[in-house]
Amino acid sequence: xxxxxxxxxxxxxxxxxxxxxxxxxxxxxxxxxxxxxxxxxxxxxxxxxxxxxxxxxxxxxxxxxxxxxxxxxxxxxxxxxxxxxxxxxxxxxxxxxxxxxxxxxxxxxxxxxxxxxxxxxxxxxxxxxxxxxxxxxxxxxxxxxxxxxxxxxxxxxxxxxxxxxxxxxxxxxxxxxxxxxxxxxxxxxxxxxxxxxxxxxxxxxxxxxxxxxxxxxxxxxxxxxxxxxxxxxxxxxxxxxxxxxxxxxxxxxxxxxxxxxxxxxxxxxxxxxxxxxxxxxxxxxxxxxxxxxxxxxxxxxxxxxxxxxxxxxxxxxxxxxxxxxxxxxxxxxxxxxxxxxxxxxxxxxxxxxxxxxxxxxxxxxxxxxxxxxxxxxxxxxxxxxxxxxxxxxxxxxxxxxxxxxxxxxxxxxxxxxxxxxxxxxxxxxxxxxxxxxxxxxxxxxxxxxxxxxxxxxxxxxxxxxxxxxxxxxxxxxxxxxxxxxxxxxxxxxxxxxxxxxxxxxxxxxxxxxxxxxxxxxxxxxxxxxxxxxxxxxxxxxxxxxxxxxxxxxxxxxxxxxxxxxxxxxxxxxxxxxxxxxxxxxxxxxx
Numbered sequence: 001x002x003x004x005x006x007x008x009x010x011x012x013x014x015x016x017x018x019x020x021x022x023x024x025x026x027x028x029x030x031x032x033x034x035x036x037x038x039x040x041x042x043x044x045x046x047x048x049x050x051x052x053x054x055x056x057x058x059x060x061x062x063x064x065x066x067x068x069x070x071x072x073x074x075x076x077x078x079x080x081x082x083x084x085x086x087x088x089x090x091x092x093x094x095x096x097x098x099x100x101x102x103x104x105x106x107x108x109x110x111x112x113x114x115x116x117x118x119x120x121x122x123x124x125x126x127x128x129x130x131x132x133x134x135x136x137x138x139x140x141x142x143x144x145x146x147x148x149x150x151x152x153x154x155x156x157x158x159x160x161x162x163x164x165x166x167x168x169x170x171x172x173x174x175x176x177x178x179x180x181x182x183x184x185x186x187x188x189x190x191x192x193x194x195x196x197x198x199x200x201x202x203x204x205x206x207x208x209x210x211x212x213x214x215x216x217x218x219x220x221x222x223x224x225x226x227x228x229x230x231x232x233x234x235x236x237x238x239x240x241x242x243x244x245x246x247x248x249x250x251x252x253x254x255x256x257x258x259x260x261x262x263x264x265x266x267x268x269x270x271x272x273x274x275x276x277x278x279x280x281x282x283x284x285x286x287x288x289x290x291x292x293x294x295x296x297x298x299x300x301x302x303x304x305x306x307x308x309x310x311x312x313x314x315x316x317x318x319x320x321x322x323x324x325x326x327x328x329x330x331x332x333x334x335x336x337x338x339x340x341x342x343x344x345x346x347x348x349x350x351x352x353x354x355x356x357x358x359x360x361x362x363x364x365x366x367x368x369x370x371x372x373x374x375x376x377x378x379x380x381x382x383x384x385x386x387x388x389x390x391x392x393x394x395x396x397x398x399x400x401x402x403x404x405x406x407x408x409x410x411x412x413x414x415x416x417x418x419x420x421x422x423x424x425x426x427x428x429x430x431x432x433x434x435x436x437x438x439x440x441x442x443x444x445x446x447x448x449x450x451x452x453x454x455x456x457x458x459x460x461x462x463x464x465x466x467x468x469x470x471x472x473x474x475x476x477x478x479x480x481x482x483x484x485x486x487x488x489x490x491x492x493x494x495x496x497x498x499x500x501x502x503x504x505x506x507x508x509x510x511x512x513x514x515x516x517x518x519x520x521x522x523x524x525x526x527x528x529x530x531x532x533x534x535x536x537x538x539x540x541x542x543x544x545x546x547x548x549x550x551x552x553x554x555x556x557x558x559x560x561x562x563x564x565x566x567x568x569x570x571x572x573x574x575x576x577x578x579x580x581x582x583x584x585x586x587x588x589x590x
Contacts, residue, residue: 009265010273013215013242014280017129023239024213026121027231028135028142031218031246032270036118037111038139044099048081055085100139117217118145119336120274125151125173126332129281132168132208134176136219136227146173150333157181159200176205178227197226205230213239216262217270221253228252232259244273282346306368316376322358323380326403329354330384334392334400341465347396348458348466352488355403359410359492366411366427367418367496374426377411385432385451395459401452404432408452409489412514417497417506421564424510428517428566449518453527454481478587482511482529508534508544513566516576519583520567526583545584549577 017024030040039047049064053071061067068076086095102112114122122145124130133142146153154165157177168174178197197205209231221228241262243249249257249264257264267273306315335347358380365373384404387397408427415424431445432452463480477483486507497503511529518527531544552559556570567573 009242009263010277011280013240013265014277014284016213016240017124017277018281018284020213020239021128022131024130024215025132025134025208026124026130027214027216027219028121028133028137029217029219030137031220032115032117033137033139033141034218035269035271036113036115036139036141037106038137038141039099044096044138045076045081047099048085048095049076052081052085112139112141114141114145114148116271116337117269117274118142119148120271120278122146122149122151123278124274124281125149125153127278127281127285130173131171132174132176132212134178134205134208136179136224137177138179138181140181142175146175148333148336155181156201156204159198162200162204176201178205178224197230202226202230206233209234210237213237214241214260214262216241216243217267217273218244219253220250221256222250228256232256235260244270279342279346282349306364306373315373319358319361319376319380322361323383326355326358327383330400330403334396336393338393338396338462341462341469344395344399344459344462345466345469347399348402351399351402352406355406356492358403359406359489362407362411363414363493363496366414366420366423369420369423371422371426374423374430377407377427378430378432381408381430381432381448381452385434387433395462398457398459401457405452405454405457405485406488406492408448409454409485409510410492412510413489413503413506414493414496416510416513417493417502419560421560421566424513424561425565428514447517447521449514449527450521450523453514453518454479454485454529455525455527457481458484478533479528479530486530504534509548512545512548512580513561516573516580517566519579520572520576526580528584528587532584532587545577545580549574549581552577 013024030038046064049068050060053059053061053064053067056071058067065076068081100112106112118141121130121133121142125133125146126149135142143153143155151172153173153175154171155175155177156162156165157180165171165174178201205227210233214231214234214237237260241257241260242265243253243257243262244265244267245253246267246269248254256262265273330351332350335343337343338347362377362380365377381404384407385401387400411427412424415421415427428448430448432448433444434446434451458481460480463484464477467477467480467484468474486504489507490503493503497506508529508531511527511531515527515529515531534543552562552570552573557563559570559573561567562570562573567576
């Protein structure tokens with residue numbers, strides 16, 4: 001699906017949101033729910049009037065509003081019509097629910113469920129960029145989307161709801177339904193009804209609109225005299241006002257936009273606009289993140305404790321704390337949409353950002369640590385691989401192991417770079433939980449190499465898509481998961497391994513050893529990486545694996561991976577090399 005260009009106005013809005021988290025109110029109208037198949041309040045009244053006519057024994061009128069005025073002598077109001085059709089509250093819920101709640105068939109068709117716009121808005125809430133949403137809609141799609149993002153919103157639709165709500169500083173998400181909720185017959189629908197809001201709701205909105213910026217979407221302002229007056233009373237405000245529109249603003253909207261000095265942003269659809277806004281905001285958050293300073297302090301502390309035999313308890317506590325922080329990020333609800341490479345990239349970016357601190361701790365332990373400290377690392381991996389099998393998008397679920405994979409690679413590559421093969425051996429021989437049904441057995445744990453490889457955690461096709469984002473000439477990567485992972489690990493180990501050639505050598509050798517352990521542990525297939533074709537291997541048959549085999553032949557039992565315990569003997573290592581080169585021969589890298 002084509003994303004809209006990041007216009008100057010959208011970029012300015014994203015920057016202001018990131019710089020001032022929670023400083024903008026979203027004003028959402030029926031246009032945002034329209035693509036979900038939700039009728040407007042006026043359409044609901046019309047449908048109810050036709051039902052009323054039929055219930056009274058008359059034919060279905062062509063103009064139900066004219067029929068009602070002729071029959072009853074006054075214009076129809078939402079409340080009066082609902083009460084005529086359903087006397088009891090329970091009956092009214094049953095009467096109105098089909099207009100706003102999806103049936104099984106509608107759900108299959110994607111109707112009356114949160115749209116991309118609703119989910120993007122919920123993501124802005126989850127990111128802490130939006131805390132207040134004002135809507136004229138009667139449906140609950142915003143509430144559902146925010147709840148699915150893991151946040152319980154505080155919902156206000158009448159004066160009654162304002163009593164007892166906590167201070168705004170303590171509310172993750174406040175949704176104010178200016179015209180009410182469909183489950184309450186007091187909702188405002190006719191011109192007379194929307195001429196004024198509930199007094200306390202109007203007072204609260206007046207204060208909010210005066211203090212906060214505003215982003216309007218899907219609202220025409222045509223009949224909402226009361227809400228227009230409340231917004232206008234806030235004036236130009238302390239923060240900017242933005243008004244998105246698919247066409248030129250109508251008279252009332254244009255007049256109001258001028259009075260509050262709103263910047264009009266032309267859009268094609270709300271789905272694309274809010275998706276682009278989320279993408280821009282995430283990119284800006286990544287640039288301005290303060291996490292690197294925290295990580296630097298954490299890593300410096302870890303290095304000091306690694307060198308101090310008496311500091312093992314403090315080091316363990318440091319790893320546990322960082323593991324739990326990483327776990328908290330990984331517990332973010334799985335994405336519900338994964339139709340573009342950008343969707344998958346965003347999920348990966350979230351996991352990488354949330355686990356980089358832990359991965360750098362693992363790198364320090366791999367580079368400087370001892371065998372006695374490996375159980376501490378393994379406990380962390382167990383915590384980050386204990387997910388069980390749940391529903392959801394498969395590639396998103398698999399990628400939930402990325403924090404554990406990133407930590408394992410960071411420790412492994414660092415250990416190879418410092419020839420700390422005893423630590424590497426203990427790490428690769430450890431066992432962690434698995435959820436992959438391809439490996440049936442009585443034990444619910446497996447060796448690390450069978451669980452944490454780039455190809456098992458990161459989908460091949462999806463990673464090719466991620467690597468080709470923003471590239472005019474698309475490239476087909478042989479090992480996209482490993483290529484992407486190498487770029488991530490490079491940044492984590494830059495302070496430990498400054499040289500590019502030195503890092504690439506350590507990365508390739510770690511992947512070769514990981515693949516060999518994978519084969520020795522009985523794995524199917526082969527976790528491939530750039531080591532399979534680097535060094536002109538495909539052309540002359542001599543690359544990283546062949547160089548390492550030559551070293552084994554030269555050093556025998558003194559070959560560091562054998563001496564360190566990665567392999568039990570020279571014969572075991574040679575057998576693993578034989579399996580590796582045999583399976584690599586099945587790949588055509590030319």
